[in-house]
Amino acid sequence: MRIVLEIWRQKNANDAGRFVRYEIPDVDHHMSFLEMLDVLNQQLIEKGEEPVAFDSDCREGICGMCGFVINGVPHGPVRGGTVCQLHMRFFKDGDQLRLEPWRAAAFPVVRDLVVDRSAFDRIMAQGGFVSTRTGSAVDANANFIPKADAEQAMDMAACIGCGACVASCPNAAAALFVSAKISQLGLLPQGQPERDVRAIGMIGQAQKEGFGHCTVIGECSAVCPKNISLDAIARANKDFVRAVVRYREMAAGGGSG
Amino acid sequence: MALDSKIPSGPIEKKWEKAKADQKLVNPANKRKFNIIVVGTGLAGGAAAASLGEMGYNVKAFAYQDSARRAHSIAAQGGINAAKNYQNDGDSVFRLFYDTIKGGDFRAREANVYRLAEVSANIIDQCVAQGVPFAREYGGTLANRSFGGAQVSRTFYARGQTGQQLLLGAYSALMRQVGAGQVKMYPRHEMVDVVVVDGRARGIVTRNMTTGAIESHVADCVVLATGGYGNVFYLSTNAKGCNATAIWRAHRRGAFFANPCYTQIHPTCIPRSGEYQSKLTLMSESLRNDGRIWVPKKPGDKRPPEQIPEDERDYYLERIYPSYGNLAPRDISSRQAKYRCDEGRGVGPGGLGVYLDFSESIKRLGKKTIAERYGNLFEMYDRITGENPYEVPMRIYPAVHYTMGGLWVDYNLMSNLTGLFVGGEANFSDHGANRLGASALMQGLADGYFVLPYTVSNYLGQGGLGKVDTGHQAFKDAEKEAKERYDKFLKMNGKRSVDSFHRELGDLLWNNVGMARSEKSLQEALSKIPAIRDEFHKNLRVLGAGNELNQELEKAGRVADFLELAELLAWDALQRNESCGGHFRVEYATPDGEAQRNDAEYAYAAAWEWKGPGQPWNLNKEPLTFETVHLATRSYK
Numbered sequence: 001m002r003i004v005l006e007i008w009r010q011k012n013a014n015d016a017g018r019f020v021r022y023e024i025p026d027v028d029h030h031m032s033f034l035e036m037l038d039v040l041n042q043q044l045i046e047k048g049e050e051p052v053a054f055d056s057d058c059r060e061g062i063c064g065m066c067g068f069v070i071n072g073v074p075h076g077p078v079r080g081g082t083v084c085q086l087h088m089r090f091f092k093d094g095d096q097l098r099l100e101p102w103r104a105a106a107f108p109v110v111r112d113l114v115v116d117r118s119a120f121d122r123i124m125a126q127g128g129f130v131s132t133r134t135g136s137a138v139d140a141n142a143n144f145i146p147k148a149d150a151e152q153a154m155d156m157a158a159c160i161g162c163g164a165c166v167a168s169c170p171n172a173a174a175a176l177f178v179s180a181k182i183s184q185l186g187l188l189p190q191g192q193p194e195r196d197v198r199a200i201g202m203i204g205q206a207q208k209e210g211f212g213h214c215t216v217i218g219e220c221s222a223v224c225p226k227n228i229s230l231d232a233i234a235r236a237n238k239d240f241v242r243a244v245v246r247y248r249e250m251a252a253g254g255g256s257g
Numbered sequence: 258m259a260l261d262s263k264i265p266s267g268p269i270e271k272k273w274e275k276a277k278a279d280q281k282l283v284n285p286a287n288k289r290k291f292n293i294i295v296v297g298t299g300l301a302g303g304a305a306a307a308s309l310g311e312m313g314y315n316v317k318a319f320a321y322q323d324s325a326r327r328a329h330s331i332a333a334q335g336g337i338n339a340a341k342n343y344q345n346d347g348d349s350v351f352r353l354f355y356d357t358i359k360g361g362d363f364r365a366r367e368a369n370v371y372r373l374a375e376v377s378a379n380i381i382d383q384c385v386a387q388g389v390p391f392a393r394e395y396g397g398t399l400a401n402r403s404f405g406g407a408q409v410s411r412t413f414y415a416r417g418q419t420g421q422q423l424l425l426g427a428y429s430a431l432m433r434q435v436g437a438g439q440v441k442m443y444p445r446h447e448m449v450d451v452v453v454v455d456g457r458a459r460g461i462v463t464r465n466m467t468t469g470a471i472e473s474h475v476a477d478c479v480v481l482a483t484g485g486y487g488n489v490f491y492l493s494t495n496a497k498g499c500n501a502t503a504i505w506r507a508h509r510r511g512a513f514f515a516n517p518c519y520t521q522i523h524p525t526c527i528p529r530s531g532e533y534q535s536k537l538t539l540m541s542e543s544l545r546n547d548g549r550i551w552v553p554k555k556p557g558d559k560r561p562p563e564q565i566p567e568d569e570r571d572y573y574l575e576r577i578y579p580s581y582g583n584l585a586p587r588d589i590s591s592r593q594a595k596y597r598c599d600e601g602r603g604v605g606p607g608g609l610g611v612y613l614d615f616s617e618s619i620k621r622l623g624k625k626t627i628a629e630r631y632g633n634l635f636e637m638y639d640r641i642t643g644e645n646p647y648e649v650p651m652r653i654y655p656a657v658h659y660t661m662g663g664l665w666v667d668y669n670l671m672s673n674l675t676g677l678f679v680g681g682e683a684n685f686s687d688h689g690a691n692r693l694g695a696s697a698l699m700q701g702l703a704d705g706y707f708v709l710p711y712t713v714s715n716y717l718g719q720g721g722l723g724k725v726d727t728g729h730q731a732f733k734d735a736e737k738e739a740k741e742r743y744d745k746f747l748k749m750n751g752k753r754s755v756d757s758f759h760r761e762l763g764d765l766l767w768n769n770v771g772m773a774r775s776e777k778s779l780q781e782a783l784s785k786i787p788a789i790r791d792e793f794h795k796n797l798r799v800l801g802a803g804n805e806l807n808q809e810l811e812k813a814g815r816v817a818d819f820l821e822l823a824e825l826l827a828w829d830a831l832q833r834n835e836s837c838g839g840h841f842r843v844e845y846a847t848p849d850g851e852a853q854r855n856d857a858e859y860a861y862a863a864a865w866e867w868k869g870p871g872q873p874w875n876l877n878k879e880p881l882t883f884e885t886v887h888l889a890t891r892s893y894k
Contacts, residue, residue, distance in 0.1 A: 012805060030530040034639075038535055038756070044752045045809070050800045052806055055323065057496040061637065062421055063327040078640075085640045110467055111806040121324050129429035130388045134308040134706045135379070135387035141343060144397030153390040154415060157422060161326055190388045204893035228653065243861045 001093035003027045003036065007052055008100040013108050019098065029089040033076065034059060034066065034086060041126040047099030053112040060227060061085040067167070069100045073225045074164035079132030082162060082225045102163050104172035106210040117163050119209040120177060127201035128181045130190045143189050156184035158226040165220035165228075171212030176220040178202050180228050186239055198242035202238050260513075260864055260879045263404040263667040264368040268887045270350075273372045277667065277711060281718030288313035291717050294461055294476040295319070296503050298697060299328035300420075301681025302482030303427035304705025305713075309349065309435030312710060314717075317474055318431065319443045319463060321498055325524050326428040329484060330681075333420025334541035334634065335765050336404060336412035337698035339377040347410040350374045355886055357696060360406040360586055361661070361689020362838035364519070364890050366862070366881060368668055369686045376707040377699050381413055383706055384721065388424040390455045391415050402630075404694040406586040407543050412695045417541055417634045423698055425683055427705065445523065448503045449742075450735040451479060451510045451677065458507075458677035459725045463737045464743070466811060469804040471739050473727040473739055477717055478676040480703075480709060483508060485660035485682040489819045489826065490771075491763025493657035494526060494539040500815035501822050504664050504683050509892065513864035513877060515665035515685035518830035521692055521839045523658030524590035527651075528610045537656040537813075538641060538858060540613070541634055542694040545583040547618035547627065548651070550574050550590070552611050556601035562650050562669070573597060581893040588691045588839045588852075589893060591655035595772050596850060598654075601894065605652040614650035659697060661839065662829075663687040665864040665879070669712035670704060673864075676722075678713060680704035690838025695834055743803050746813040751796035755812040758793045761846040762786070762816075762823055770827050775843045779831040783824065790820040825865055825874060832876070835859045856888050 003024050010017030024043075027036055034056050041051035042046035056066040062083045068083060076086045091097070099113060107115040157180070165176035182199055185191030191198070197209060221230045265272040265279070283291065291314050295306040298320040306318040320328060340353040356445045358365060381399070385391065392400040401410040412880035415422040434440040443463065450462040452473070460475040486501035508514045525540045544696040551570045558565065572595055575582045585593075594611050597603060604610045607631050619627050624647060628635070635646045642652070663685040664672050670686070671678050681701040688696065765785055769778035791817070836845040836852035839860070845853040860883075866875040 002771075009651075026628055028531055028533065031533050032535070033533050035533045039533055042754055042756060044797060045800060048800065051809060053806055057327055057498050058332045059497060060332060060538045061640075062418065063322070063329070063331050063496060064324075065322060065327050076598040080636075085637070087640065087643070089643055096534065104518060114806060115721060116467075117323055120433070121326075121442065121444070124326075124432040129433040130386065131433060132383075132386040132430075133311055134304075134383060134430075134710065137379070137382035140341070140385040140391075142397050145391045145393055146397055148393050150393040151391050153388075154392075154418075154422075157390050157415075157425065158418065161324065173884060184390065185388045188388050188390065190386055 001027050001029070001091070004096040005040070005151065006096070006098045007112070009112055010109050012111055022035055027088050031088045032059070032084060033086040033088065048117060053114050056084055056112050064162040066163055067102065067162045069102065069167060071098050074089070074102070074167040075225055080225060080227050081161070102167035104166045104211070106172065106174070107163060107166060115163070120161050120163065120174070120209070122209060123174065123178060123202050123205045124181070126192065126205040127198035128233050129176050130185060131194060145188060149187050153184045153187040153199050156180045156187065156228065160226060160229055162177070162225060164218040164223045164225060166211065168219040168223040169212065169217070170217060171215060173214045174206045174211040175214035175236070176224060176228055179232040180252045182236040182239055186235060195239060196247050199236060199239040199243045202246065203236070258877050260665070260673065260877055261667060262879060265668065266486065267506050269367060269371045272368050276302065281531045283714055283718045285313055289315060291315065292317070292476040293478055293480065294474055295480045295482065296461065297328065297482040297484060297683070298325035298428070298431065299330035299482060299484060299681060300424060300427055300701030301515070301705040302480065303328065303424065303431050304577060305480055305482060305680055305709040306440055306654055307427060307430035307434050307708040308706055309713060310439035312714070313439070313862055316434070316440040317443060317476065318440055319446045319448055321445065321447045321466065323444050325431055325442060325444065326425060328424060330698065331421045332425045332496065333698050334417040334539065335543035336402065336414035336419045337380065337423060338404065338695040339381045339413060339699065340374055340411060341378050341381060343399060344410045346409045348411050350411065351409065353377060356407050357687070357693060358689070358886050359692055359891055360541060360693035362691055362852065362891055363689065363856070363860070363883065364837050364862070365687055366690030367410065367883060369887055372708065373687050373700060373703050376703045378701060379707055384423055384426050387424045387430060389415065389422045402543055403546055403584060405545065405584045405590070412543070414455065414543065417543070418823040419633060420698060423702065427702070430795070448483070449506060450737050451507045451815065452731050453510050453674065454729055454731050455723070455759040457722070458673045460732065462732070462739050464739065467806055468691055469807065471736050473732040473736055475727055477722050478678060478713060480678040480680060480713065481664070482680040482705065483682050483683050485663065486822055487657045488661050489762070489823050490657040490766050491759045492529065492534060492767070494523060494535050495538050497536060500818070502815050502818045505818040505822055507664060507672070507677060509867050511867070512674040512677055513866055514662070515862050515864045516662035516827060516829065517826040518833055518840045519661035519690045519838060519867070520657060520662060521587060522591040522661040524587055524594055524655050525613060525653045526656035526658070527638065528605055528654040531570070532666065533854040536601055538637065539656070539658060540638060540651060540653060542587065544613060544634060546585065547573050547622070547630065548611055548615050549617060550583050552597045552604060553603040558765040563612070568856065571602070577740065578893045584692060585893045591772060592656055592841060592850070593757050598819055610652040610654045610771045612650035613653045615646060616650070619647065619736045636845070659692055661685065661690060661692055665862065669715065670708055671712065676716065678709060680709050690840055743810060744785035746797060746799045746810060747803055749797045749799070751798050753796050754798055755809055755816050758789060758797070758818070759812070759816045762789055762820060765789070766823055766826070770830055773841050773843050774830050776831065781825050783831065784829040786820065786824045786827065792815065793820055815835055828874065829863055829865065832857055833863065860888070
């Protein structure tokens with residue numbers, strides 16, 4: 001089948017950027033979306049044009065490296081998956097698709113469809129962990145954890161840090177990403193001692209990075225390739241309020257918003 | 258050169274204790290004076306960088322991805338082994354050790370494997386403490402499942418995302434150290450050389466993948482945890498970016514490369530669908546707990562699976578290996594799948610596939626239980642193939658998955674190049690000629706959390722490290738070489754893309770150095786690889802510039818190294834005149850098609866020494882002595 005792509009081309013962070021139209025005449029139904037871009041890039045190289053830069057690594061939906069917007073929807077039209085898991089059989093002959101990078105002030109464009117998501121790492125460094133030294137752990141079965149809690153923590157832990165939630169949000173909020181980690185650790189006994197500082201630290205850092213506020217629109221959860229639910233945000237908000245009340249002085253010291 | 262494996266004396270169960278008791282320590286105030294470079298942030302690298310940072314060393318950690326959290330350990334699905342014996346089914350450190358040695362077809366070093374089994378239990382404790390949400394029973398205790406090559410249930414798991422959860426645990430520990438200022442992260446940085454000063458590894462040269470800047474980094478020692486070289490085959494279950502450049506560049510600087518021919522072909526992957534295929538996707542081995550593998554009894558039977566009656570199906574693993582059945586180890590299961598397809602009994606397009614069927618388990622346990630265990634894997638399969646495995650059997654076929662070979666290391670995980678440590682899949686140490694399922698995660702975390710922090714400290718504690726800075730001639734030379742290499746790619750302006758060479762190399766290796774190797778096929782590979790390499794260096798087209806994000810340029814550097822490594826892989830396979838584990842030479846098979854080892858002549862690790870471009874490698878042998886287990890024919894029947 002024939003697919004028409006309008007792809008955002010931008011040489012670097014300082015370039016203005018523009019859409020460029022490409023036509024691929026012979027797309028196979030079994031191809032993945034990224035394999036179609038591979039084919040396009042081979043054709044561009046043959047013609048002596050620079051290939052389209054896009055991130056991908058595992059190509060099985062787990063590393064979180066890939067992601068761009070297809071016709072306004074992060075990771076494209078099929079729910080619950082990343083763009084590397086999207087296959088061309090979901091499209092039809094003659095489809096016109098507009099590809100653009102994640103758009104958010106906190107995710108500057110590096111080139112074409114590649115953005116800089118290092119803000120997520122800096123948020124994680126402000127509390128997305130349990131402070132336990134290597135070798136200091138008690139026996140793994142010393143704490144019994146109800147299966148339901150473990151399952152719910154796993155639902156939250158499934159986040160791959162791709163950034164689709166930010167790209168979909170009209171406020172460019174990182175609330176779903178941040179709250180998934182706060183919720184995972186908040187649901188487990190190991191996460192309790194640092195529950196307050198974690199909420200304050202991570203949410204505060206997200207604000208410093210220039211992500212917007214959450215107004216519970218829910219676009220994030222709708223496009224999340226791991227189907228992380230809005231419950232995460234409710235949980236994190238609760239943790240944040242609780243933490244601020246309990247640690248008012250710490251919040252006043254900076255970082256909480 | 259004589260290889261000193263530095264195995265501590267004493268009985269096997271006391272060796273690690275002795276090594277720890279004998280080690281030199283670095284006092285807390287002095288730790289901050291040492292700088293350590295860790296390349297790669299997967300399970301081994303991430304865990305090592307976090308632990309070393311926590312201990313007080315200054316650590317620089319490097320990753321080619323945009324974040325440490327994306328290393329390919331993340332894609333491991335099924336689980337991690339540990340000798341906890343929580344199931345009370347007779348497991349023990351010794352049994353895990355024995356299963357791993359036997360699973361590796363008696364080609365691994367006993368002392369290393371014993372230590373691996375010994376620390377396995379600590380790993381689970383550590384990960385649970387970090388908040389890794391392992392699967393649990395209703396009573397709140399940890400759940401286990403079985404994996405190939407074992408008759409006990411010792412595999413811990415987090416749905417089908419165990420690697421992801423373990424990696425995020427290590428990543429969170431790492432980010433904690435980044436926040437504390439103990440570790441400095443360098444994402445989107447690729448290591449392009451190791452720098453050796455006065456016979457010791459003292460730093461690396463990197464390429465900043467965003468700006469193209471070639472930069473030097475000095476340290477007191479270097480840890481490589483950069484994964485395996487499976488992508489030399491182009492199509493594999495590895496991530497697109499996985500590459501061998503770090504270990505290959507270290508090899509060219511003097512580190513021996515051991516057993517490159519030990520490559521693992523995983524039996525349960527989704528078959529390829531066309532020429533454009535960019536990678537292959539694994540379906541976790543854990544599926545074989547509840548899925549039954551079969552092909553039609555009649556060759557060329559084109560009926561859809563549901564129309565083939567029970568008595569016309571061949572559940573060949575259950576038939577040939579009654580005691581392990583569908584959980585026969587990977588090398589064996591892959592080979593049997595190949596035999597069935599060679600007999601014309603393969604299913605799906607091109608006859609390159611076998612069925613993995615869940616209908617009986619769904620009947621027995623209900624769809625809900627199966628969904629709970631494997632839901633995300635079923636969904637992944639459905640997305641890729643458009644077929645629903647709850648309704649029709651999966652079609653699977655073997656694919657390159659893991660490489661047991663890697664840089665040679667001693668008991669302390671230090672290569673023969675002093676000051677260069679190698680952890681995880683990048684080293685050769687623990688899996689012999691075949692790795693058992695759920696053991697890669699175990700080895701990565703064992704190396705990163707529980708071995709390297711000790712052995713690196715011991716090295717630094719011995720002193721003798723002079724002051725070196727990036728002004729040293731060795732750094733200047735390495736930077737210059739790296740710049741020239743990339744400039745050459747950009748200036749060549751030939752006709753063919755990097756991918757076209759990589760695919761050509763991959764096809765050649767898969768057909769001649771893949772699941773079945775012969776003297777003839779290996780000779781063919783050895784005659785053709787240099788020709789592809791020569792053309793690559795004359796006719797390559799890399800567009801764009803060197804001082805910006807240039808993904809083609811990145812690939813060019815990696816494929817150039819694969820083109821050298823491929824030759825060593827085939828050469829190693831040719832000189833090993835036996836079959837063992839993942840290395841199967843058709844000339845050395847038992848009458849029923851099983852691997853025929855030759856312990857009298859080949860019970861050694863082949864550690865290859867680089868002698869310069871175009872020069873033959875020099876072979877150094879580390880004899881493998883088995884004091885604790887008896888060399889036996891590996892049988893799963």
